[in-house]
Amino acid sequence: MNPNIDDYLDGNAAAGELSNIFAMDVTAAEGQCAHCGAIKRFAEAHVYMQGPGLVARCSVCQHALLRFVSARQRVFLDLRGLTCLILDTSQLVESGR
């Protein structure tokens, strides 16, 4: 795969859609890539939004971390590229939730 450099955005761009699923912000979450083992903030993932859904790829090895498709009142979420997602609960205190 040789993606054109301007074809991707980053995890920040996916955060609005993912806020429908996760109660906490995902951009500050750390995720471990199931392929290369790198642990990075989700904000740093390369996000491709041209297709019918969105794909977040590891910024180190480019393997898919997360696939998200919303269609016909259903959301399909494929997280097999993430070994672990570590969310920061301190923001719940900050926002008063």
Add this chain to the structure above:
Amino acid sequence: MMWRVGTVVALQDETATARTITLKVPDWPGHIAGQHVDVRLTASDGYSAVRSYSIASAPNAEKRVELTVERLPNGEVSPYLTQEIAVSDCLELRGPIGGWFVWRAKQTEPIQLVAGGSGIVPLMAMIRSRALAGSTAPFRLLYSVREPQAVFYREELQALSDHDRSMNLTYAYTRVAPKDWPRPPSRIDAALIANTTWPSKLVPTCYVCGPTSFVESASRLLTSSGNDPEKIRTERFGPTGERQ
């Protein structure tokens, strides 16, 4: 996250192609500088389009949210937001979004901001937030922009840096520079990074926002000048997100 409704209370042109929309959002929960919102437009036939825009305003108690939107020639949403929308129109918003590309007033370390074009918008929220909070955190902004006429918030930036020695401002023009400008129009490079950004030994937190190719090259330059990649936070926009 639910959609909220904001009412347009003011419109201001920033450049020939960019406009700031001020919204009053009655149930706005507050935001942190650097966050963005999704804007949803729905046509009468039910077709809807969602785009992300950075918040330009500092957190405030008035539940006002400012977005600066750059018109894209073939955009689906930005032509409406920059040309057709009027005061008292309503917009659907989802947000505030994002907890990583943010600056909080409790941060005291040196801050390096690097903007490419309309990537200035979330960084402006940080600069405004710093001023409003009376923070003395040392800020530097390197603002890469096509030409002088394309600069957003010029007078406000000038005033803020004139009155505050710990707020430093550098423009880098890429196509057309003002007369007698010391640096010929060109993209940011290693020399500019070395001469105008914080020395890496001060361990600044860096925020880089712009089109994807700009962000890649700026963060590479910051890393090669000795900054730890862990201290560089980035936000990219591009045609697919219409974040310009």
